[in-house]
Amino acid sequence: MxxxxxxxxxxxxxxxxxxxxxxxAPHGWLSLTGLHWLDGEARAYADLPGTWRAADGGAEITAAAGDDVSVDGERVDGTVRVEPVDGKPGVLVAVGERRVEVIRREEHVALRVRDPQGPTLAAFxxxxxxxxxxxxxxxxxxxxxxxxxxxxxxxxxxxxxxxxxxxxxxxxxxxxxxxxxxxxxxxxxxxxxxxxxxxxxxxxxxxxxxxxxxxxxxxxxxxxxxxxxxxxxxxFTAFATCPLPPAGNVVTVPVEAGEKTPV
Structure with missing residues (x-):
C-alpha cells in the first residue's frame, strides 16, 4: 500500500x-420506533400520551401537565400548536426520554417517534x-x-x-x-x-x-x-420518508464503494 x-x-x-x-445518537435515525400520519381528528397514537391532530398544515397537541409532554422546554397543559416546514427536519416534542418529531411532507403531517431505548438502535x-x-x-x-x-x-x-x-x-x-x-x-x-x-x-x-x-x-x-x-x-428504518434519486441519476457501472446495505 x-x-x-x-x-x-x-x-x-x-x-x-x-x-x-x-x-x-440517542435520538438519531436508529432510534425511530413509529411513524403515524395525522388527520383532522384528535386521536391517541400507540403509547403516546394526549391526543394529536393535523390542523392547517401544522399539528395540535392536547395533553395534561401530568403527561410529561413538552414543547420548547415548556410543559404542555392544554392544547398547543406546532408548525413543521415541508421537507425539513420536524419540530421535536419531548415525551419523557423520547422525542416525537412532528414532520410535514407536502400537505401531510406525521409523527415520528424517536426512542433511545428502541430496538434498532440497541442492535446496531x-x-x-x-x-x-x-x-x-x-x-x-x-x-x-x-x-x-x-x-x-x-x-x-x-x-x-x-x-x-x-x-x-x-x-x-x-x-x-x-x-x-x-x-x-x-x-x-x-x-x-x-x-x-x-x-x-x-x-x-x-x-x-x-x-x-x-x-x-x-x-x-x-x-x-x-x-x-x-x-x-x-x-436502516421503515419509519423514515426518504426521497428517491432524481430521474436519470443512474451511474452506469457498479459502484462497489461506500456503504453497503445494513444488516
Missing part, C-alpha cells in the same frame, strides 16, 4: 467512525462498507444552472413526493464511461449526488445512496470520493 493509499484509508476510517457515532453494530480503494476517487466537473431549480422526486412512501433544490450537473468518468448526475444543493456550497447504480437492491440499498462533495473549485472541478457514499435513513 502506498503512502497515498494509507492516508486515504486512515482518513476514511476516522470519517466512518464519526458517521457511526452520529448514528448511535456498525455499517458495512466496501474496502477503501483509491480507484474510486475521481475528478468531476460541475456545471451550474443559471438558477437553482425546485425539482420533483418520488419517495419511499407511495404517493408522497419530495421537492429538493437542484443546482446543476456534475460530469465525471468512471469505469471508462462518462457519467452525468443532477447535483442537489447541500450545506453551504457542498453538492449532494443522489444516485442508483448496478449494486442498488443487491449489495447496496435499493433506494439509492448519496454522496456529499465539497464545493466546486473556481474552475468547476469537484473531488468525488465514492468511498464516502452513504446510505439513506430508510435503509
Amino acid at each position: 502506498t503512502a497515498v493509499e494509507e492516508d486515504l484509508t486512515a482518513e476514511w476510517a476516522a470519517w466512518h467512525a464519526e458517521r457511526e457515532d452520529v448514528l448511535r 453494530t456498525g455499517v458495512p462498507a466496501f474496502p477503501v480503494d483509491a480507484a474510486w476517487v475521481v475528478s468531476g466537473r460541475f456545471s451550474p444552472w443559471d438558477e437553482p431549480r425546485r425539482i420533483d422526486v418520488d419517495t419511499v412512501v407511495d404517493g408522497l413526493g419530495f421537492h429538493p433544490t437542484a443546482v446543476g450537473t456534475v460530469r465525471f468518468t468512471l469505469g471508462g464511461e462518462e457519467q452525468e448526475l443532477i447535483a442537489l444543493g447541500g450545506d453551504g456550497d457542498e453538492l449532494r449526488l443522489h444516485f442508483r447504480d448496478a449494486t442498488s437492491g443487491d449489495t447496496t440499498y435499493g433506494g439509492g445512496r448519496v454522496l456529499r462533495t465539497d464545493g466546486p473549485a473556481e474552475d468547476g472541478s469537484v473531488r468525488i470520493d465514492l468511498n464516502r457514499t452513504l446510505n439513506l435513513p430508510c435503509s
